[in-house]
Amino acid sequence: MSVSPINTPIFYDPQGTRRKRVWGVGLLVAAAVTALAAIMIASLLINPWLPRIDLRPINGLPQARDTRWRPPALTTNPRTQKARRAQSELQRAAMAAGVTRKPKPARPPTTSSSSTVAPATTPPPTKPLTIGFYVNWDDSSYQSLKRNLADLDWVSPEWLRLQNGDDPLARNIDQRALDYIRRTRPQMPIVPLLQNAKEGVWDMSLLMRTLADSASRQRLVDRLARFVELNAFQGICVDFEEVPTAGQDNLLRFMQRLHETFRSRGWIVAQAVPFDDSDWNYRAYAAATDYLLLMAYDEHWSAGRLGSIAGQSWFEETLARRMRELTPAKTIVGIGAYGYDWSPDGEAKDLTFQEAVLAARDSQARITFDPQSRNPYFQYVENATDNEEPTHTVWFLDGVTAYNQVRLALAHQPAGFALWRLGSEDPSLWSVFGALRMYAPPDGLRTIRYGYDVDFEGAGEILQVAATPQAGARVIQVDPKTNLILSEEYSVTPSSYVIRRTGHHPGLIALTFDDGPDSKWTPRILDVLKQHRIPATFFIIGKNGQANPGLVQRIVAEGHDIGNHTFTHPNLGEIPGRITELELNATQRLIESLTGRSTRLFRPPYFGDAEPTTPDEVEPAVRAAKLGYITIGLRIDPEDWARPGSEIIAKRTIAAAAGTDPNQQGQVVLLHDGGGDRRQTLEALPTIIRDLQARGCRFVTISSLAGLARDQAMPPLPAESGFFMFANRISFGALSLAEWLVHWIFLVGIIFGLGRLVIVGSLAWAQWFRARRRAARHAGESYAPLVSVIVPAYNEERVIVRTVESVLASDYPCFEIIVVDDGSIDRTTEILTQRFHEETRVRVFRNENAGKAAALNFGWQRAQGEVLVALDADTIFATETIRVLARRFHDPRIGAIAGNAKVGNRINLITRWQALEYITSQNLERRAFASLNGITVVPGAVGAWRRGLVERAGGFAADTLAEDQDLTLRIRSMGYKVGYEEEAIAWTEAPDTLRTLARQRFRWAFGTLQCMRKHIALLFRPRYGALGMVSLPNVWIFQILFPFISPLMDFMLIWASISDGLGRLAHPREYTTTNLNSVLFYYALFLAVDWLAAALAFAMEKRERKSLLWWLFLQRFCYRQVMYYVMVKSVLAAVHGALVDWGKLARKATVSAQP
Secondary structure, rough: OOOOOOOOOOOOOOHHHHHHHHHHHHHHHHHHHHHHHHHHHHHOOOOOOOOOOOOOOOOOOHHHOOOOOOOOOOOOOOOHHHHHOOHHHHHHHHHHHOOEEEEEEOOOOOOOOOOOOOOOOOOOOOOOEEEEEEEEOOOHHHHHHHHHHHHHOEEEEEEEEEEOOOOOOEEEHHHHHHHHHHOOOOOEEEEOEEEEOOOOOOOOHHHHHHOOOOOHHHHHHHHHHHHHHHHHEEEEEOOOOOHHHHHHHHHHHHHHHHHHHHHHHOEEEEEEEOOOOOOOHOOOHHHHOOOOEEEEEEOOOOOOOOOOOOOOEEEEEHHHHHHOOOOOHHHHEEEEOEEEEEOOOOOEEEHHHHHHHHHHHHHOOOOOEEOOOOOOOEEEOOOOOOOOOEEEEEEEEHHHHHHHHHHHOOOOOEEEEEEEOOOOOOHHHOOOHHHHHHOOOOHHHHHOOOOOOOOOOOOOOOEEEEEEOOOOEEEEEEEEOOOEEEEEEEEEEOOEEEEEEEEOOEEEEEEEEEEOOOOOOOHHHHHHHHHHOOOEEEEOOOOHHHOHHHHHHHHHHHEEEEOOOOOOOOOOOHHHHHHHHHHHHHHHHHHHHOOOOOOOOOOOOOOOOOOOHHHHHHHHHHHHHHHOOEEEEOEEOHHHHHHOHHHHHHHHHHHHOOOOOOOOOOOOOEEEEEOOOOHHHHHHHHHHHHHHOOOEEEEEEHHHHOOOOHHHHHHOOOOOHHHHHHHHHHHHHHHHHHHHHHHHHHHHHHHHHHHHHHHHHHHHHHHHHHHHHOOOOHOOOOOOOEEEEEEEEEEOOOHHHHHHHHHOOOOOOOOOEEEEOOOOOOHHHHOOOOOOOOOOOOEEEEOOOOOOOHHHHHHHHOOOEEEEOOOOOOOOOOOHHHHHHHHHHHHHOEEEEEEEEEEOOOOHHHHHHHHHHHHHHHHHHHHHHHHOOOOOOOOOOEEEHHHHHHHHHHOOOOOOOOHHHHHHHHHOOOEEEEEEEEEEEEOOOOOHHHHHHHHHHHHHHHHHHHHHHHOOOHHHOHHHHHHHHHHHHHHHHHHHHHHHHHHHHHHHHHHHHHHHHHHHHHOOOOOHHHHHHHHHHHHHHHHHHHHHHHHHHHHHHOOOOOOHHHHHHHHHHHHHHHHHHHHHHHHHHHHHHHOOOOOOOOOOOOOOOOO
């Protein structure tokens, strides 16, 4: 087959017909997509209308509105109760052991203070420190930390305790709190608290053993120093309590040693000490610390007599005594923020401020401000009639007591104030506490902000928000002389969220599955449920439902409930409310479009149990309730996401469902059908079903548990919404298809790429061995035809002389050089004539500018040689290049030979990358396809042609920018072989900037596209052997199609890494790397095989520098982006149909023969 060259460029469309047609179709598609997108966006922005359903609590359960009292222990979570009562338990245990605080004489009542009070507006020269104690065991402490961190100078978290053993320190760092502090205020000093508590008891014997001798004290000091250093903390606060008299000397020695060690390293040593205890040598301890922290509270404590917690006279007089013997600049005053509830049996329970005012509100008790102690208190009756006397007395501390204490203490100019503790305080305290607010007037105390806890009514795991937070109010009377508050009255009691729980039906079990649907595990779980005829509820993630629409439809079709679990599974407590709405709306619209039903059922991601304990945890339920959703909690969580084993999953579930403890027993089971490997969940499910059925349990859906009909929980859509449902279905389907395509393009691309690398590497290796055998036979060495070297030149004055000189230095005896000046406007011809006018082997011709193809045709038509060698004007030959090219033509079947082009100007990163590319891509491919007689391009930089065939083919055509590739394909289609000669080395000048590289590659890519279009008749034609069946498909797939999709592979890796990172940050406990591991595996496998293929290429290039291989990964990544750009530009140029010129690059004469 012979294709005659033509002058009209491929893709040239002077009338613009192609462009108009393509753009017309494109506009229609864009309009349709825009319309669908508009409908979909509108449906996401317009909240679905779900009329509210009020779920009635179970009859017979006591409600707050039905009683006059409410026990202060407000939560039913025993772990929370235990944590909140830890302090009182410690003190009661100490009392039982015979170590009690010395009784204090009763103070005479006072109504005002005669002591000097700090002025109202003038602060001392330095602002006092504000310190907050943080505890791990109360979520409210974390909420207070987040809300008030800006007002703190230090945080002292309860993260260290003494323990037995070689390591005396038990560490319990709350990583969540630490991360928040470091992220929000990186310079915030963190001074962890060290205590001698063990299993809820102040352990005096452990403390005595730990400090018994110098070696044990030094061991503790060393461990503390190591702990502070490893975690980059700023010091330690020691809080050893119930220290017997016999242990005081060793404790003081320990503090002195600790201070000596820490002072040399610039770390803080603080010590919390009782406010008034004669056993403590305050002066000595102050000398052994940087700060002595006076715990100015517990005038009356939980294990002692009832009374005020920090009466004002007691506080004022005791503080005055302490400050007479202490240095103010080293003294910190501890402020209490809690309460005690004394019962008739003498036991007192710890209360937070919010628990105290909630108990007063629910029992309709009046809070009284005691004029003598200036502490608030109230009394209420437990299980009593209206005529009975009160049985409970509650004393507590609030913002008013804190204000008065701070005002009194400021007169002594202490170093700072410490609040015990974050999370239990009156939130209004922060209007007069922290930063310079300590000198503010008390007006901010008139409004009482709601606290950090959540109030619950009823029982069950189906939640509705019954009331939202309401601020409280107090009336205060201020002494104009002292600025102290003389009295306060709670006119409006503050309240937090009230959550109504329902769905408590013993004997009913609702299986729920989160995070699906998953294409692998959800069908198997549905099969098990179908086999046992068990209904369940599936809370789907929208993006997973979009990827598996058939499973969403199957869930509903098989009678299961479906719920909303957001679209992307974010932590709703940490994102704006509008984003929450979009997350819910997107999943709702997806469910509607696939099932024809909406859903009222909602479970927030990372919703750990049926009792959200803080406002941040409740807020997602509040937002959802405004949209008409019912929030579904849970009590039975076997933590199947952690994959503890199928037997453990079943055992945990059965034990929780069949238990009798109302605080532990649950009816809603949390399992997972997505988000990772759910094999253990699948294996445990039949056991759970059989065992609970055997115990008399009945499985139901969430809607049944809530007492709702299915159509109430999942209302069918009205008929008039059909059009929008259809549009959303198309939109979600298109997104699903796009996601599916990206996923499979990634996998198929990796697999194809791997297969190609293996095949190309194997073929190249085989060709290398054949070349060795050919060299051993000395094939063609006696064949010496006349060779005509043709050098087309256009404005090559800087490089042309060296190029010609490199050819003249050839060791081949029979050749001529024909230089064709293609209308240069510089001194190219003049320089050649001056330099080579006496060289008979060099002929110089000047022609009108007509392009490279015309110049080559002009040259070969005047050539006398049997073999034509093409040489770019910026390229230099090795001495043996012409000889090894010429000898290959002894075989009459050879039509053309490609040489070994290399980058000769390796002067920067860009050119080194190209040197790597020439070796590992271009030359490796030519080796491989030479084995199949399928080389598609003999490069213009170094290539040889049989003259007779060039003439038969009609010479170089001007209708493409890749005239060398075009001629190669025409000669190959005529039935001749095109070979590769690795010893025919030429060094060419490569672009040395990304801009010029992109220009060159655009010319190459557009020229390749033109050739592929021109020779489309060769594609998949067995007549042309490997050329049509292998080589040309390779060009279409890997040179044209792959540049479009290869950035998707990088995008998949980047997106998987970002998603992985966000998942790890949002919820590290449930974090899994399944998707990331898969992407990383395939990506790493591809890179590994690519590197091996590159190493093979270098192994066949003995003289190349192997150090270039280290650039491979970065080069591949950057090249993919460049080739994506040039290929897109090439396709757009082809569609546009405009003329594309050669785009000559300026020569810099930087080429040199590389070793």
